[in-house]
Amino acid sequence: MIILNSKGRQPLHDKIYNQIKNKILSGELPPATKLLSIKNLAIELSVSRNTVEYAYQQLFAEGYIHSKPRSGYYVSLIDPEFLPSSHCQTGTSPGQILEEGKSYSFDFHPASISPESFPVNLWRKLYVDSLKENPKQLASYSNQQGDTALRYELQRYLARSRGVSCSLEQIVLCSGLQDSLSILAPILKENHSQFAIEDPGHFIPKSVFRNHSFSISPVPLNSDGLAIDSLYNTKSTVVYVTPSHQFPLGYIMPVANRLKLIDWAKNVGGVIIEDDYDSELRYYGKPIPALQGLHPEENIVYIGTFSKVLSPVLRVSYMVLPYQLLTIYNKLFGHYSTSVSLLDQRTLSKFMEQGYWERHLRKMRTVYKKKHDAIIQSIHQHFGSQANIIGQGAGLHVVLELVGNSLTEGELIHRAQEIEVRLHPLSSTYLHKSSKNPQIMLGFGSMSSNEIDRGIELLYQAWYP
Ligand SMILES: Cc1ncc(COP(=O)(O)O)c(C=O)c1O
CATH class of the missing domain: 3.40.640.10 (Type I PLP-dependent aspartate aminotransferase-like (Major domain))
Structure with missing residues (x-):
């Protein structure tokens, strides 16, 4: 059952998407389960059909569900080894990754890609x-x-x-x-x-x-x-x-x-x-x-x-x-x-x-565009005029240039580590030291839109206390 409360600013389609995704990942909705039709779920939740359709399309684009002609949407088979870390039965606490003895809940590494999007069954x-x-x-x-x-x-x-x-x-x-x-x-x-x-x-x-x-x-x-x-x-x-x-x-x-x-x-x-x-x-x-x-x-x-x-x-x-x-x-x-x-x-x-x-390419463009748009929106919302975004519109990362912030890159990264956010220093890409305002690379490939937003909010709080 999906519960839509009015708390938070998350759009309704995101709430529906997240709840179904979590049910699939937790096994509550096993593979081959038929989802309610768009029309019936819209009636049940008292939302528009477009809202449900948007959520289903996102689940479809990310491979959580598939459609059968003239029948509807079904839960896809997802190999447990490719589930995001928060759903793996390992000793690591939920959503955390480990690196050099440090643990992170949010990974903004620029080379990280969407872990659940690899077409496991087809590849096999x-x-x-x-x-x-x-x-x-x-x-x-x-x-x-x-x-x-x-x-x-x-x-x-x-x-x-x-x-x-x-x-x-x-x-x-x-x-x-x-x-x-x-x-x-x-x-x-x-x-x-x-x-x-x-x-x-x-x-x-x-x-x-x-x-x-x-x-x-x-x-x-x-x-x-x-x-x-x-x-x-x-x-x-x-x-x-x-x-x-x-x-x-x-x-x-x-x-x-x-x-x-x-x-x-x-x-x-x-x-x-x-x-x-x-x-x-x-x-x-x-x-x-x-x-x-x-x-x-x-x-x-x-x-x-x-x-x-x-x-x-x-x-x-x-x-x-x-x-x-x-x-x-x-x-x-x-x-x-x-x-x-x-x-x-x-x-x-x-x-x-x-x-x-070609199909996978189209799907990944949709998946990453959503993440890209989420990070841009989140930076605007949390940092406002205190940051410029460099290099948006393509790829899997953007560069954030902070305005009016006297912290060094090292201090920014250290503060991020303390709140379990993993960042990658832009300075490591320079041969000659840059004299510009602090700049930070923010990769968005491996996180969900919600994680991106929460991570950006945490960074803002850590850097502009
Ligand atoms: C500039 C650049 N070239 C190439 C690559 C891909 O490298 P590879 O094909 O070795 O995985 C990357 C990966 O992040 C990159 O940033």
Whole structure:
């Protein structure tokens, strides 16, 4: 039974959504249970049909329920191992995660994704299908660049959704960003020695290229992304960029600057590494086509990943090498085999081939847009004019810039830890220290809208007592 009281400011559809979700997670509503029809539940609760429909659509989008044509909505089977931590039978107290001896009830880590959204049953089925389909493959190694069928699916998907233009032979399956960069660094070392990175930016490119004895040049950003004039002031001939959603500040590089960057590569005989890590998750406006598609014949390496929309646990990513680098790739890596498990590749290939990837993408966009909108609304509500939001509208995190607050980043994070809120320091993404107001990265991928709101409220109380 659902009880709708008038306490709190939570919208009615959220109350209905939460109560049904909790009943499913606690087992009170077991799998295959038929839910009341939208009309009947609306009558029972004295609310509009739209309110119930909205709640059901959210449960549907997050995979808690499914619909049967002309029959109604039913509770889906959810594997216990993928239930959120608050519903696991472990020694950890409800909703808490442990890290380095500390416990947290709210996790704003920018790389965390929605734990309950992985399509467990479907993945298991496709995995078993892959195991059975060709026993011989259990006794062999995968193609050096990855499963051909998967590369075919990727090629079509990248052309359709990202405007990337490439042939199958240019695609290399990798097990994450560090793997692809670890392949690229020795290839580039043949003709280059200086590597430019965005500052602030992701830490992996800097580590990998430093480990391969490149000298590193940090390049500042402006609101159009990488400051290309400053790039010219370095001696670098290789640059790593995140043009479609700069990590961590979320800037989008306009097309005029993309063309300027490509011109830079032509002028200095350089190479652009384009990391398109979360471009699928854009909530407003049209997706921005990849830089690679503007001039596919230029020296641009395109990198993408399944970590954001599917799961980082799979360790499946890919890169598209320009023809200029393929000969060196074959010379250096011709005898390597891909580091991604062939069974995972076959499973993913079926997932894409049978149309599940596009469906999952649409679902995850809905799930994350809701969380994104919740964090924006919550920040406005609790912080008002005491904070600016940087980099909203895409991805899985925003940056919060505090106004009129004299606490340091360390003090802010420490206060958050004391109220069991986990944050990730933005300063760790800078090579040169920033002199700006305190800025904090807020990932929203792993929390429900209610948890996001409560976490933001707690942060405000801790930072503006
Ligand atoms: C900028 C950036 N690139 C790439 C990735 C994905 O990395 P991987 O494919 O290794 O999981 C992330 C993950 O958070 C990221 O922030």
